Amino acid sequence: MDIEQRIKELEEEIKRTQYNKATEKHILRLKARIAYLKKELEERKKRQKAQRGGKGIKKSGDATVALIGPPSVGKSLLFNKLTNAKSEVADYDFTTLDVYPGILHHRGAEIQLLDMPGLIEGASFGKGRGKEILSIARNSDLILILLDVFTLELLPVILNELYNFGIRINQKIPMISVKKKDRGGINVAFTVPLSMDLESIVTIIREFGYINADVLIREDITADRLMDYLAGNRAYVPAILAVNKVDLVNGETLKVYKKKLSSWNPIFISAKEGLGIEELKNSIFKASGLIRIYLKPKSGKIDFDAPLILKRGATVEDICNALHRDFVKKFRYAMVWGKSVKFPGQHVGLEHAVEDGDIVRLVIRR
Numbered sequence: 110m111d112i113e114q115r116i117k118e119l120e121e122e123i124k125r126t127q128y129n130k131a132t133e134k135h136i137l138r139l140k141a142r143i144a145y146l147k148k149e150l151e152e153r154k155k156r157q158k159a160q161r162g163g164k165g166i167k168k169s170g171d172a173t174v175a176l177i178g179p180p181s182v183g184k185s186l187l188f189n190k191l192t193n194a195k196s197e198v199a200d201y202d203f204t205t206l207d208v209y210p211g212i213l214h215h216r217g218a219e220i221q222l223l224d225m226p227g228l229i230e231g232a233s234f235g236k237g238r239g240k241e242i243l244s245i246a247r248n249s250d251l252i253l254i255l256l257d258v259f260t261l262e263l264l265p266v267i268l269n270e271l272y273n274f275g276i277r278i279n280q281k282i283p284m285i286s287v288k289k290k291d292r293g294g295i296n297v298a299f300t301v302p303l304s305m306d307l308e309s310i311v312t313i314i315r316e317f318g319y320i321n322a323d324v325l326i327r328e329d330i331t332a333d334r335l336m337d338y339l340a341g342n343r344a345y346v347p348a349i350l351a352v353n354k355v356d357l358v359n360g361e362t363l364k365v366y367k368k369k370l371s372s373w374n375p376i377f378i379s380a381k382e383g384l385g386i387e388e389l390k391n392s393i394f395k396a397s398g399l400i401r402i403y404l405k406p407k408s409g410k411i412d413f414d415a416p417l418i419l420k421r422g423a424t425v426e427d428i429c430n431a432l433h434r435d436f437v438k439k440f441r442y443a444m445v446w447g448k449s450v451k452f453p454g455q456h457v458g459l460e461h462a463v464e465d466g467d468i469v470r471l472v473i474r475r
C-alpha cells in the first residue's frame with residue numbers, strides 16, 4: 110500500500126477513536142506512526158526531486174528575510190519602502206515564481222528581503238505555488254509575517270501552513286539526542302524532570318524504527334517536539350509579526366488589536382504613510398540574529414558608521430576570521446568594552462562571545 114494511503118487510514122483511525130485514559134497510549138502510537146510515515150514520504154519526495162535537479166535561492170547579504178502574508182496586505186509596497194528598488198537582482202531558479210529580492214541597508218548591515226506572492230490556505234499542500242513560497246521561508250534567517258488591519262484572523266491560517274510544512278517558528282531545537290546501538294533496548298536518561306512518562310517516550314522512539322538506542326533528554330519534552338526531532342528535517346526559524354495599514358483604522362480599534370495580538374508583540378505600520386518603519390527595521394535586524402561589533406584601532410578613532418556585522422553567538426575568533434586569515438594564528442588577546450564583559454577594556458581570549466554594540470580591540474603578534 111502506498112504511504113499516503115496509509116497515513117490517511119491512520120488519521121481516520123485517530124478520528125474514530127474516542128480519546129480517554131484507556132486509548133491515550135494507542136492514539137499516541139498512531140500519531141508517532143503517522144509522523145514516521147510522513148518523514149519517509151518527505152525523504153522519498155526529496156530523493157525524487159534531487160533526481161530532477163534541485164531548486165534554490167541564492168542568498169546574499171548578512172541575513173535573508175522572507176516576507177510572508179496573505180495577498181494584498183501590502184507586502185510589495187512595504188518591500189519597496191524597505192529596500193532600494195535598484196538593488197541587485199540575485200540569481201533565481203524559481204523562474205515560474207515571482208520572488209523579488211532586495212537589500213535593506215540598516216545599522217551597517219545588508220539584509221536580503223524576499224518579496225513573494227501571498228500565502229493562502231492549503232499552501233503547504235501546494236496551493237498557489239505554496240510549496241515554493243514555504244521552502245524559501247524555510248531557508249531564510251527570519252520570517253516576517255505581514256498582515257493588515259483587515260486580515261488579523263488569518264494569522265492562524267498562516268501559522269498552520271508554516272507548521273504543516275515543517276517550519277517551527279520561534280522554537281529552539283529540541284534538546285535531545287538519540288543514538289543507535291547494537292543491543293540493550295532503549296535507554297532513556299534525562300537531565301530535567303519530565304512531564305511525559307517514559308513508556309510514552311519509548312513508544313514513540315520505537316515507532317520511528319529504533320530497537321536499541323541511548324536517549325538523552327535535556328528539556329521537558331512534549332510528544333510533538335520528540336516527534337519533530339525524530340522526523341528530522343524541521344526548520345527552526347525565528348519570526349516577527351507586523352500589521353500594516355494602520356492609517357485606515359482609528360486609535361481605539363488599534364488598541365483593541367494590540368491587545369488581541371499582545372503575545373506576538375507585533376509592530377504596527379503603514380507602508381503607505383511610512384509609520385512604524387524605523388521600528389520595524391530595528392526589529393528585523395535584531396530578530397535576524399545580527400549583532401554590530403565596532404573595531405577599535407590601535408590609534409585613531411572608532412568608525413561607528415562601519416560596524417562589523419556578525420551573527421549572535423559570534424566569538425572573538427569569528428572576528429579574527431572575518432578580518433584576516435592570519436589573525437587567529439597571531440592572536441594574543443582582545444580588549445572588549447560593552448555588554449559582554451564585566452568591566453571596560455577587559456582582556457579576553459578567542460573563545461569569548463561578543464554582544465551587539467561591543468567595542469573590540471584585537472592585539473595581534475607581529
Ligand SMILES: Nc1nc2c(ncn2[C@@H]2O[C@H](COP(=O)(O)OP(=O)(O)O)[C@@H](O)[C@H]2O)c(=O)[nH]1
Pocket residue numbers: 179180181182183184185186187227353354355356357378379380381382
Ligand atoms: N491605506 C493603505 N494602503 C496600503 C498600505 N500598504 C499597501 N496598501 C495598498 O494595498 C494594496 C495591496 O498592496 P500590495 O503591496 O500589492 O500587497 P501584496 O499583495 O501583499 O504585495 C495596494 O493597493 C496598496 O496601495 C498602507 O499602509 N495603507
Ligand SMILES: [Mg+2]
Pocket residue numbers: 184185186225226
Ligand atoms: Mg505583492
